[in-house]
Amino acid sequence: MTDYQQLDQQAKQIIQQNDRGTYTIPTAGLYPYQWNWDSALTAFGIAQYDLKRAWQEFETLFSGQWENGMVPHILFHQQDDGYFPGPDVWDTKQKLASSGITQPPIAATFIRKLYEKDQAFGTEYVKKLFPKICRWHEWFMAHRLEKYGIAVTHPWESGRDNAVEWDQPLTRVDISQVGTYQRRDTSHVDADMRPTKLDYDRYLSLVYFGRDNQWDESVIRAQGAFRVCDPTMSFTLIRANKDLTWLAEQIGEKTERLQQITDELSDAASGLWQEDLKSYTARDAKDGAFANAISNASFLNWFAGIDNPVALESLQKIMAETPYAVPSHPASAETYDANRYWRGPIWVIMNTMIAMGLAEQGHADLAETIRQKSEDLIIKGGFAEYFNPENGAPAGGGNFSWTAACWLGWVSPTARQEG
Ligand code: DGY
Numbered sequence: 001m002t003d004y005q006q007l008d009q010q011a012k013q014i015i016q017q018n019d020r021g022t023y024t025i026p027t028a029g030l031y032p033y034q035w036n037w038d039s040a041l042t043a044f045g046i047a048q049y050d051l052k053r054a055w056q057e058f059e060t061l062f063s064g065q066w067e068n069g070m071v072p073h074i075l076f077h078q079q080d081d082g083y084f085p086g087p088d089v090w091d092t093k094q095k096l097a098s099s100g101i102t103q104p105p106i107a108a109t110f111i112r113k114l115y116e117k118d119q120a121f122g123t124e125y126v127k128k129l130f131p132k133i134c135r136w137h138e139w140f141m142a143h144r145l146e147k148y149g150i151a152v153t154h155p156w157e158s159g160r161d162n163a164v165e166w167d168q169p170l171t172r173v174d175i176s177q178v179g180t181y182q183r184r185d186t187s188h189v190d191a192d193m194r195p196t197k198l199d200y201d202r203y204l205s206l207v208y209f210g211r212d213n214q215w216d217e218s219v220i221r222a223q224g225a226f227r228v229c230d231p232t233m234s235f236t237l238i239r240a241n242k243d244l245t246w247l248a249e250q251i252g253e254k255t256e257r258l259q260q261i262t263d264e265l266s267d268a269a270s271g272l273w274q275e276d277l278k279s280y281t282a283r284d285a286k287d288g289a290f291a292n293a294i295s296n297a298s299f300l301n302w303f304a305g306i307d308n309p310v311a312l313e314s315l316q317k318i319m320a321e322t323p324y325a326v327p328s329h330p331a332s333a334e335t336y337d338a339n340r341y342w343r344g345p346i347w348v349i350m351n352t353m354i355a356m357g358l359a360e361q362g363h364a365d366l367a368e369t370i371r372q373k374s375e376d377l378i379i380k381g382g383f384a385e386y387f388n389p390e391n392g393a394p395a396g397g398g399n400f401s402w403t404a405a406c407w408l409g410w411v412s413p414t415a416r417q418e419g
Contacts (some may be wrong), residue, residue, distance in 0.1 A: 045405020149234030302357030
């Protein structure tokens with residue numbers, strides 16, 4: 001018999017061990033700072049046992065917001081030599097040291113979840129956070145909206161670092177000046193589960209380019225080698241913007257501009273539909289070429305409130321290929337790799353968002369199948385960063401905050417009893 005209470009307890013302990021006072025790190029060693037979308041998902045888990053602390057996670061995240069509205073993907077609160085590239089490499093010259101890129105903007109969505117649990121104190125927090133989130137969404141509209149949705153300028157922005165979608169666009173990145181450097185990730189995790197050396201050279205080249213251009217978005221737009229419209233960014237921003245509209249209504253703010261953003265984004269993101277793959281896929285912002293690769297982000301359309309029966313068939317077909325789901329790349333694809341990060345493994349955070357969207361759009365049975373498979377993975381393999389879709393083996397970092405948080409907020413029967 002599964003002891004769910006014990007698992008709830010373990011999940012809470014993991015988050016508490018990763019708690020650094022006012023923010024939570026994803027996992028000790030591999031990711032020792034505050035990551036943007038990790039924090040939003042982690043707050044969702046913390047909210048199950050400590051609402052005040054959950055709100056604080058967002059307050060700390062937005063304390064790193066740039067003048068131009070961007071909310072960075074990493075906030076380097078305290079130097080940690082176990083991580084590379086650290087603050088000196090990014091050299092963003094911000095008051096609070098940070099990276100120079102962003103991450104999927106899911107804050108408004110999980111702030112709404114907190115507010116729904118906590119209207120008494122939540123209103124004050126929402127009033128403070130609302131203008132900051134608006135500025136972040138406006139930053140996306142000003143600097144990243146392209147013909148086919150929201151573009152990422154670095155694979156790390158998408159959160160799906162080595163996804164197959166980036167392979168072709170990354171060939172434009174010149175690595176001749178990268179020089180030597182010491183990776184730290186492979187001292188924490190098996191190299192077969194991490195991006196390759198070639199990937200890393202390209203990641204660094206893009207960081208150096210941004211840094212050498214003072215992280216100026218207009219230069220990055222005009223001259224950056226990598227600019228790809230991403231389903232993760234596009235769908236999460238649509239969703240977050242709808243949730244922000246809802247929050248605006250709760251606190252008596254105007255909604256017209258927010259609705260306009262949702263409409264513009266939805267129009268653009270419809271261009272991510274790749275007819276022959278029967279799925280939404282990434283698309284190069286420079287020449288419009290489709291990535292020609294399905295990922296788990298392809299199925300975030302329901303999370304954005306967009307139902308699509310053809311995409312539903314694709315999802316079911318891919319889920320039937322492996323015992324566990326949803327893989328980050330279909331097992332039938334030549335480029336699939338069951339253990340390598342975003343090229344096959346299952347991510348419970350993506351399952352959470354995919355299933356949340358499916359359930360909201362009237363596909364409760366499929367959502368429940370995904371939840372059940374996520375439960376099986378965690379019972380079998382613990383709160384790992386990701387999981388092998390064929391045998392369910394845990395992979396990447398262990399004791400991961402957002403996996404524990406998704407357990408507490410969505411997978412666990414305790415979460416379901418609460419509705
Ligand atoms: C890393 O260092 O692997 C991160 O994913 C960057 O955000």
